[in-house]
Amino acid sequence: MAFAEKYINPFTDFGFKKLFGSEPNKELLIDFLNQVVLPEQHRITELSYTRNEHLGAKELDRKAIFDLYCIGKNGERFIVEMQKAKQNYFKDRSVFYASFPIQEQAKRGEWDFQLTEIYTVGVLDFVFSEDAHEKEVRHEVKLKDQNGRVFYKKLTFVYLEMPHFTKTEEELETTYDKWLYVLKHLPYLDSKPKALQEKVFDQLFAVAEIAKFTPDEMNAYEQSLKYYRDLKNVIDTAIMEGETKGRMEGRLEGEMKGRIEGRLEAITESIIKALSRGKLTVEEIAEDFGVSVDFVLQIKEEQRP
Template sequence: MAKYINPYTDFGFKKLFGEEANKDLLIDFLNQLLPAHHQIADLNFRNVENLADLSAERKAIFDIHCKALSGERFIVEMQKAKVKYFKDRSLFYVTFPIRDQAQTGEWNFRLEPIYFVAVLDFEYDEAEEKRKFRRDVALKDQDGDLFFDKLHFKFLQMPLFNKKENELETKFDKWCYFLKNLESFDHIPNILNEPIFQKAFETAELAGLSAEQRAIYEENLIQYWGMKSAIETAMETAVEENKVEIAKRMILAGSDDNFINQMTDLSVDYIKKLRAELKK
């Protein structure tokens, strides 16, 4: 049995980053992602349960209202989710804090800045983007110059974070290393043995959960495992189907069975079966 919670479960993520008592953890993590002029001095959570629109969907999102060190107010939308049409949903979600800033009566349309931060335990599917662990997105013009500085997206594809302990260089690296490996730790690594991470590890200890919390977490964990298994099965199926299509094309192009076997890992017997089917 693991010593620490899985931070990708709903319970684990909210335990670390969604509780008032632990907002110093969230502030420290977000400050590694945000620019110098939007370093957070304080923040508060909006109760998404009270939002009428798509309340079930919105439970996957934290509306975090922040006050910068400079005094400026801004909003962070923080998501941990594995969903279809991920980019579409991300864009749709930021319409909520934009619209919610509308004021009754005369209003000059001045908006507070919005950051959408997504910590993902999956890779979204465009091949070129699979190579990017961190992707910072803003509205830019045709020359790549920033057009609007009040809407930013920050995506972290955690499966692509592969730094080892001796390769960690920044506080941001340390947070990513913590999240990526938390469930597998049995003690605090030396490089994370500092106050903010000591609190994070203490918060994440399974031994500190009540019986009710433990039951909720274990139910979340089973759901998470089921989801991961379903996705892995779908991916394996897609890979196998792709191999078959490649083999068929190679057969039609005149390749011999042994060469097709080397290129696809399909058995020679199976390739012969495909060849016979294609002759019919």
């Protein structure tokens, strides 16, 4: 397949993991965390990737799959996720995911319950309903008391609402600005912008160039991109139809998105169960649920350990 874009879309599963999820490219993730997430006094110089799959009480229903899960040199835990579309109970899910790095620090025998810092980072391709009229990009959340004082400083949630980032290349001032700019605009660029002079961006653009992919990487990216576009098309179509009927103004737009995304999530979960039973072929599953074979194959690929 010939791609119109020169660089990958980081909001695809393949694109995000290509940039940030492999050992050769972990310097990109380290710089991203240092510049965008962590306070200056907590900067990291090393991290290691670990398994990104944790099982809850029910293997299928409570399977929590993070985009990336890694541990810093001093034991800090990082959950880093690219979120393509809004989901019901997104904040509940973030808290649920954060519970796994807490539980896994438990030690057998004598233990004083001391924990290391945990950061849950969400790079969001949407805005929260309550923030629709705000223009704040970065949200940092900690556990606080009724007077606004931090009660517990080792659990931090950082959300980046990318639609609110509107700076142009000429307005980029900090490395933080540049990271957000490149994540939002990467698939629409023809070359590395002059404003991005830091060496880390030289590496990022080299890694992101589609023409350098192997045939297997090309195929994997094609499937991942199709999944991403299918999801976006479902949401965009629902919005357009709702607007035509005059029912998609303001708050109703978010409600319609939630219903469509909830239905897509339910279909995805049903496909996962069908795949786990192993009684039907991929083609039969696609026909049963009214989706493309590529859609089922993408889900199947994402379930592999």
